Amino acid sequence: MPHADTPEKPELLAPAGSLEAFFAAVDAGADAVYTGLKDFSARAKAKNFSLADIERMAGYLHADGKRLYVTLNTLIRENELSHLIDTLSALESFAVDAVIIQDLAIWKLAREHFPGLEVHASTQMTIHNVAGVKMLERLGFSRAVLARELTLAEIAYIRSQTRLELEHFIHGALCFSFSGQCYFSSFLGGKSGNRGRCAQPCRRNYRHHQQQGFFFSPNDLSAIDLLPQLSRAGICSFKIEGRMKSAEYVHKVVGAYRRVMDAAETERKEVLAQAKQQLKESFGRQPTRGFLSGSQPDDMAIPSQKGATGRFIGKVRQVQGNRLSFTSSLPLHLGDRLRIQPANDKSGSAFTLRQLFSGSRQVKKSPDGKPVTVISPFDQRFAPGDSVFMVASADAFTLSDSAARRKLEHRRPKGELVDLDIKVTPTSIALAATINSRQLDFTYPVTSFTATSQPLDIGVLEQVFAAVADEPFSLGSLTCGELPAVVIPPKQLKQIRRTFYRDLRLARQHQLQQRRRDQREAAVASLLPAGSNNCQVSEFRALLADTREHHLLNNERINTLLLPINRHSLQQVDKLRRRAANIIWDLPFVLFDQDWQEHQAAIRTLVQAGFHQFRLSNLGHFPLFDGLTGLKLYSSYRLFALNSQAVVALSKLNIADVELYIEDDRHNLAAILSRQLPVPASLMVYGRVPLLTSRIRVRQLHSDGSILSDRDDAYRVQQRQGLTWLFSETPFSFISNIRELEQLGCSGFIVDLSHCGAGSINGKQVLEALDRGSDPAQCSKFNFEAGLE
Known part of the structure; x- marks a missing residue:
């Protein structure tokens, strides 16, 4: 191509x-x-x-x-x-x-x-x-x-x-995770990276099998x-x-x-x-070429390196109140900006260097490799052993906000291009101005005189109308047809030019304002009206990791199974064929080009076997279904439906059932479901949040190993499908809120048992909780009650 x-x-x-x-x-x-x-x-x-x-x-x-x-x-x-x-x-x-x-x-x-x-x-x-x-x-x-x-x-x-x-x-x-697919910050406190509020928990210190490290902090x-x-x-x-x-x-x-x-x-x-x-x-941090040099770089995440910015220049040797002594590996100058990073995993504090001592002598600068003492604005905050980083130098590019604003306002922006067609008679001048294919017409009276020499010509008109002064225009082409043999006094022509460009500016402003009003009104009118999405019967789906658990369809509460597309599951097609109407095939959201055709062939095999329902998680999934008809496509939460217009957009892409966003809260879910949605809406009501999904392989982390934060929060790491996954050990559950969600208009509920299996003790407890309509023990509410920022 x-x-x-x-x-x-x-x-x-x-x-x-x-x-x-x-x-x-x-x-x-x-x-x-x-x-x-x-x-x-x-x-x-x-x-x-x-x-x-x-x-x-x-x-x-x-x-x-x-x-x-x-x-x-x-x-x-x-x-x-x-x-x-x-x-x-x-x-x-x-x-x-x-x-x-x-x-x-x-x-x-x-x-x-x-x-x-x-x-x-x-x-x-x-x-x-x-x-x-x-x-x-x-x-x-x-x-x-x-x-x-x-x-x-x-x-x-x-x-x-x-x-x-x-x-x-x-x-x-x-980012350690694929961008857009990190829920770590959100799970810890509702500060979503997909809402621009990431608290960067990946930069913190974690413990794995007695080994501490910054496992998820990339260079x-x-x-x-x-x-x-x-x-x-x-x-x-x-x-x-x-x-x-x-x-x-x-x-x-x-x-x-x-x-x-x-x-x-x-x-x-x-x-x-x-x-x-x-x-x-x-x-900056330690440099890496990332994945550009290969799919498994060794230097992207080095657990022994703290992921802080700035150049390390020494460790605090002595603290006396707000006086910090250390040996600096770089020259220091007044005006440099330092950050002191505690030896524990707490955030550091930065300050601009205002006082600097070499021995007992106050100096403006000191050479590298020499003991120095600096005065910080923080008293009793630091301790010996804390690290010192330089984060900005005294000779930095500086421009105050007020100076920047003056500089911004001083530059006159390039004006809109105006093409002029001018018609002149002995008593009038008509100007047709075309801007972006839109024409505006103006006519002004003139007092002219019969020319005895040097009559009005196109050169004069170009010279006059090229001078736009402070008006937001620039002259493009100018045409004038045949001109009468007259002279128009230069003073009068210049006045007409000033009046014309003023009138053009006002007319153009009105034109643009009217266009903006019309566009805005049409856009607001296109928002979905309020209405009921109540359905007669809710559908309950179980997300499984193993097709051998298809017997879960015998559970009267489970209507449909979500099963992964992989080589093992394709071997079970004959066993599953008779329950095809109750199976949705789930695509892996990461599908590199070397694996894409294999999945395309798998989908065609499944369709030929009578399966017609699939769950999509990335825009790259849609072309997999080109040329296929009679299918029912579902979207997963990874296709981001946090508002009703996103639901409409997905429906226009032939999604027949939209899964609402996993990070969402009660208030926003109610607002979405209060609209007349074009397709049914579903929600995952139980599962473990995939906090991070990464192509980075951290060799020090063992698959299915436990990770602990400095607050003893427990996480589980998995390395499968060529990816690294980090899950919270604490699942979330909205099972006790299902009745509320049904009344709001949610019609599909997904229970993710892929981490434990339907037949495990944990899986059985979840299914029992689903029967009772209550949350299993020791579950999080994620952002449902606390709110999503």
Whole structure:
């Protein structure tokens, strides 16, 4: 298949979590910037921006031919849909270059009501194979931000099969889990990574078989050695992670990559060495090439290394009140920023160095390798043995917020292009202005004189109307037809020009405001009305790991089994055929290209055997069913239905039964179920949460081993299907809430017994609890009662 032309030099895409970082990115040579709003951002802890800021930033970048992408890469709650519509309307009017999304509700609303918005698929959508990218093509996305778990060879294969733009991270923090598929933070306290509020429990210390380590804390990606290979593999945008990072970090990292990208081939080796040294000064974590160099890198997660940012420079030797003494491996200067990390697993404290002593003498700087004493603003907080990190240097890129705002407002954005057709008579001048295929007409009286020499000509008109002053326009083409042999006084022509551009601005504002009102009203009207989803009979489904437990269908409470598609289960097809109507086949949500065709063949085998129900968990699953008819497709919680518009979007993709989101709470579930949904809604009411799912193999972790946190919370690790899984030992249960959920309109209830088996003691206790309508002992309510942030 022909693929999209990859630019000769890929785009360098930089993060901006603050205005200072925005200008640091621009100053260092970024071709494009991505940033978030105060709402709907996967980095909710960043400063982020207002809509007014975004409008100015877009204008600033566009004036230099650069691009601005806005991240709306979180899941949307039901009560946020109206605000989301207002946001999409505003972003379209600002002509931002794209929005980066995770929730299919945003895709649906943008496609149907805000067609001027380009849509990029966030890495949170877990796009990791050709089928996922092809599905994005069908849906009208213009770019995929690929999962970070792909190798160079896998990326190149995807490129060979698609015309879609491909973006990939080249530098910055990594997640241990596939992005979008981590529920760790949410399970511990409702702070969902898919809502931009990750508390980073993966960075903490854990205990496994008497061994302590940072098992789930990956190093930072650094692919500066691999830029030519990434370009040849077909990546059109090199993305740097870091919307939570300082302006200094952004400036140094973007600058390092810019130097390498612009270096001549003969200079590349020397420039690369210089850039690597510059990256060391950015105070990131230990670098790794991640999966780009292979599917099982050894240096992604090193349990002995704490996953903290900054450069380690020493250990506290002595503490006297707020005076800390240590030997620094780097030179120190007043204005440097330090972080003291306690020897235990508690979070560190950072401060700017205001007082520095060498011996008893106060100094402004000290050389490396010398004992020093610093004064911290925290009294009695630290102890000998605590680690000292430098997290920013005194010579950092600095720009105050007020100075950044002045700089932003000083640059006049590039105006809208206006094509003019002018008709002149001795008594009037008529101007037809065309902007984006929309025409506006204006006529003004003139006093003209018969020309005795140098009559009015097109050159005069071009010179006059090219001067737009401070109005938000620029002159494109100008046509005028045949002009009368007259002279119009220059003063009068200039006044007409000023009046015309003022009138055009007011008319254009009215036109755009009316268009925005119409679009918004149509989008709001498309939201589902309130209504009842009550059904006569609820369906109970059991999710199993072993097809040999199909006898569970004899349990009068269980209507349907969810069974995994694998080689073992395919051997049981003949035994299961007579119960085909009661079986839903469950696809693994991670399906790399080397396994995709095998699963496609398995599905066709199952369909030929009379099975017609399948559960999907990723956009890359949909093309598996191309050409097949008469099927009933179910979505799992991994396809993110946290609002009714996501339910509608999935129904438009032929999903006949939508599983609501596993992280959701009572209030939002009630809000979704209060709408007239186009398809039935289901919910998992018992199971163990897969806190992390990763392609990283941690050799120190034994399969099915127990993991304990510093608070003695227990977890279980499994390594299967080429992946690492971390589960909580504490299951969750909403079984006691089933009656409430039925009354709200939920019609399907999933009991996940895949971790224990239906015939185990635990499995039997769960089934008994289902009969009683009560929760099994020692279960969590996940976010159902406490709420999802």
